[in-house]
Amino acid sequence: xxxxxxxxxxxxxxxxxxxxxxxxxxxxxxxxxxxxxxxxxxxxxxxxxxxxxxxxxxxxxxxxxxxxxxxxxxxxxxxxxxxxxxxxxxxxxxxxxxxxxxxxxxxxxxxxxxxxxxxxxxxxxxxxxxxxxxxxxxxxxxxxxxxxxxxxxxxxxxxxxxxxxxxxxxxxxxxxxxxxxxxxxxxxxxxxxxxxxxxxxxxxxxxxxxxxxxxxxxxxxxxxxxxxxxxxxxxxxxxxxxxxxxxxxxxxxxxxxxxxxxxxxxxxxxxxxxxxxxxxxxxxxxxxxxxxxxxxxxxxxxxxxxxxxxxxxxxxxxxxxxxxxxxxxxxxxxxxxxxxxxxxxxxxxxxxxxxxxxxxxxxxxxxxxxxxxxxxxxxxxxxxxxxxxxxxxxxxxxxxxxxxxxxxxxxxxxxxxxxxxxxxxxxxxxxxxxxxxxxxxxxxxxxxxxxxxxxxxxxxxxxxxxxxxxxxxxxxxxxxxxxxxxxxxxxxxxxxxxxxxxxxxxxxxxxxxxxxxxxxxxxxxxxxxxxxxxxxxxxxxxxxxxxxxxxxxxxxxxxxxxxxxxxxxxxxxxxxxxxxxxxxxxxxxxxxxxxxxxxxxxxxxxxxxxxxxxxxxxxxxxxxxxxxxxxxxxxxxxxxxxxxxxxxxxxxxxxxxxxxxxxxxxxxxxxxxxxxxxxxxxxxxxxxxxxxxxxxxxxxxxxxxxxxxxxxxxxxxxxxx
Numbered sequence: 001x002x003x004x005x006x007x008x009x010x011x012x013x014x015x016x017x018x019x020x021x022x023x024x025x026x027x028x029x030x031x032x033x034x035x036x037x038x039x040x041x042x043x044x045x046x047x048x049x050x051x052x053x054x055x056x057x058x059x060x061x062x063x064x065x066x067x068x069x070x071x072x073x074x075x076x077x078x079x080x081x082x083x084x085x086x087x088x089x090x091x092x093x094x095x096x097x098x099x100x101x102x103x104x105x106x107x108x109x110x111x112x113x114x115x116x117x118x119x120x121x122x123x124x125x126x127x128x129x130x131x132x133x134x135x136x137x138x139x140x141x142x143x144x145x146x147x148x149x150x151x152x153x154x155x156x157x158x159x160x161x162x163x164x165x166x167x168x169x170x171x172x173x174x175x176x177x178x179x180x181x182x183x184x185x186x187x188x189x190x191x192x193x194x195x196x197x198x199x200x201x202x203x204x205x206x207x208x209x210x211x212x213x214x215x216x217x218x219x220x221x222x223x224x225x226x227x228x229x230x231x232x233x234x235x236x237x238x239x240x241x242x243x244x245x246x247x248x249x250x251x252x253x254x255x256x257x258x259x260x261x262x263x264x265x266x267x268x269x270x271x272x273x274x275x276x277x278x279x280x281x282x283x284x285x286x287x288x289x290x291x292x293x294x295x296x297x298x299x300x301x302x303x304x305x306x307x308x309x310x311x312x313x314x315x316x317x318x319x320x321x322x323x324x325x326x327x328x329x330x331x332x333x334x335x336x337x338x339x340x341x342x343x344x345x346x347x348x349x350x351x352x353x354x355x356x357x358x359x360x361x362x363x364x365x366x367x368x369x370x371x372x373x374x375x376x377x378x379x380x381x382x383x384x385x386x387x388x389x390x391x392x393x394x395x396x397x398x399x400x401x402x403x404x405x406x407x408x409x410x411x412x413x414x415x416x417x418x419x420x421x422x423x424x425x426x427x428x429x430x431x432x433x434x435x436x437x438x439x440x441x442x443x444x445x446x447x448x449x450x451x452x453x454x455x456x457x458x459x460x461x462x463x464x465x466x467x468x469x470x471x472x473x474x475x476x477x478x479x480x481x482x483x484x485x486x487x488x489x490x491x492x493x494x495x496x497x498x499x500x501x502x503x504x505x506x507x508x509x510x511x512x513x514x515x516x517x518x519x520x521x522x523x524x525x526x527x528x529x530x531x532x533x534x535x536x537x538x539x540x541x542x543x544x545x546x547x548x549x550x551x552x553x554x555x556x557x558x559x560x561x562x563x564x565x566x567x568x569x570x571x572x573x574x575x576x577x578x579x580x581x582x583x584x585x586x587x588x589x590x591x592x593x594x595x596x597x598x599x600x601x602x603x604x605x606x607x608x609x610x611x612x613x614x615x616x617x618x619x620x621x622x623x624x625x626x627x628x629x630x631x632x633x634x635x636x637x638x639x640x641x642x643x644x645x646x647x648x649x650x651x652x653x654x655x656x657x658x659x660x661x662x663x664x665x666x667x668x669x670x671x672x673x674x675x676x677x678x679x680x681x682x683x684x685x686x687x688x689x690x691x692x693x694x695x696x697x698x699x700x701x702x703x704x705x706x707x708x709x710x711x712x713x714x715x716x717x718x719x720x721x
Contacts, residue, residue: 021314043291044288055280095117095172112129157227165189214232257274370390378469454467558600568629584625626644684705
């Protein structure tokens with residue numbers, strides 16, 4: 001009977017167990033795999049949106065940077081033309097006598113094709129580099145410049161020379177600053193277009209110019225014709241309207257492209273950067289592929305785990321059923337059945353321990369994932385208490401004792417700012433991201449700048465649980481922007497110095513020569529003294545002009561091996577006989593074992609002379625001047641310390657002393673000595689440091705490399721003192 005009963009129930013039980021296994025597998029897949037797929041779709045969508053935004057931003061930033069380059073190029077050409085527009089003549093007829101001077105604009109400035117001069121009626125009276133004649137009164141560039149303004153014509157087809165041109169024009173002034181004609185120069189379009197082609201990125205990328213109608217003002221890499229084709233497919237319409245934008249459209253080839261453009265109002269054309277859409281979206285496809293490859297193994301792993309879990313559950317049910325059946329059939333085996341149940345409970349306990357371990361490993365994986373992010377990440381609950389953070393936060397703010405549960409504004413007091421608190425509150429109440437950019441924070445290490453991004457953390461029902469903050473240190477980026485601004489200021493100052501020196505030096509030479517003749521022929525001592533006073537001021541002006549030229553066009557250093565101690569000794573021997581050194585005690589500490597350095601002796605001698613004279617001028621009533629040389633420990637550097645006991649430099653002036661034209665000597669200095677000295681030392685890959693106390697003295701330290709890497713000597717074994 002017992003054996004027969006088992007046989008009767010055997011087949012239906014096995015069928016039910018298989019159905020139970022299938023049903024449990026399906027339920028487990030629905031519970032785990034579907035949320036996993038939703039997570040994959042969400043992550044893929046967010047990552048795709050972020051990558052696409054970065055692609056658009058990068059293309060737009062490329063256009064903005066290239067616009068700066070083109071604008072600087074055209075502004076430089078404008079400055080070139082302006083420097084030649086003021087002539088030392090009275091009438092337009094005299095301009096031919098200055099033809100050699102005007103030719104220098106073509107010969108020295110390789111950016112121009114030809115140059116012409118027209119009178120106020122538009123008749124061309126002089127052309128250089130091309131034989132051009134006729135009347136240009138109907139040209140807009142002539143009409144604008146005749147009214148006293150500079151004009152850039154943009155690219156157009158000239159019926160005078162039968163080719164495309166871009167003309168820069170400027171009113172021509174005589175020595176009385178009256179407009180007597182128009183000076184016009186054609187930009188060398190091959191050189192200008194070459195600049196555009198040099199700015200390209202990518203295999204299918206193009207940079208070209210279009211006017212408001214979309215007509216090409218420059219040839220393109222892929223076959224667009226200048227002033228013939230338009231930069232878009234005409235059936236689609238002009239996409240380059242407005243001031244700037246990023247869009248996709250079909251170009252003149254019929255190819256779909258990603259396009260960024262920006263309009264330059266001062267030149268009346270737009271700069272367009274295009275790239276085939278297929279190439280532009282390669283990063284997006286790669287990221288989508290990576291995300292998919294990351295999720296596929298986990299997807300199959302979940303399916304396998306679901307099946308194993310269902311089989312295990314079915315096995316447990318089957319065993320329990322068998323045990324219950326045995327209990328009903330065999331009352332004597334109750335104790336044994338209890339033991340079996342205890343064994344099963346022990347297995348379940350072990351399974352619970354395994355699940356707990358899996359949970360711990362999952363939490364550890366999430367922590368490691370946060371720590372792998374290069375930005376600082378910190379999570380807060382709705383009350384501002386810290387719930388999580390990555391190791392970058394501790395390193396960014398040097399907080400080894402940071403703990404969860406602390407108040408964010410107490411743990412990081414540098415973030416105790418109204419704008420940051422407002423961004424946190426807005427994110428909590430609205431659920432929308434907020435951003436605080438370039439927040440300046442002073443933690444005792446100088447000013448630092450941070451970008452903070454706030455994102456709401458929601459549960460599965462959309463309830464806001466807290467905020468995650470991304471913190472990025474952008475201090476170095478801000479410093480780079482400041483350095484670029486300083487470079488642009490110095491570039492403009494150099495152009496100003498060259499123009500001023502050219503305009504002043506020639507008439508100044510005539511004035512000084514005439515005054516010297518008058519001095520020789522003066523009859524009385526009083527007349528000679530008056531002329532001497534005027535000559536002295538003329539020489540001061542000449543010295544200032546020479547300083548401007550040295551600052552704007554410093555000669556390249558001629559490197560050779562020199563003995564810095566002997567160079568210092570010779571310089572001091574020469575200067576010690578000057579009147580300003582009479583009441584000054586000079587102390588020299590020049591160790592003979594000091595290695596020779598590779599440097600330009602003339603530039604270093606001028607730097608030392610400037611430094612010694614400045615030190616002497618700071619001690620008008622006498623004092624001590626100490627010069628000390630040494631080898632810097634653990635570095636291939638020689639240091640020269642120049643120490644005086646003079647009046648010192650006020651703290652507010654320490655940051656300005658190397659600026660061109662900054663001086664505290666009033667009428668006794670040009671303000672160029674220290675700026676030229678720093679320029680020479682920078683040419684040697686060195687630096688100058690200064691320390692000073694008012695009424696106690698000043699120390700200037702010059703650091704020079706012993707060897708100049710990648711710079712050849714004039715003579716391999718030549719040593720100059």
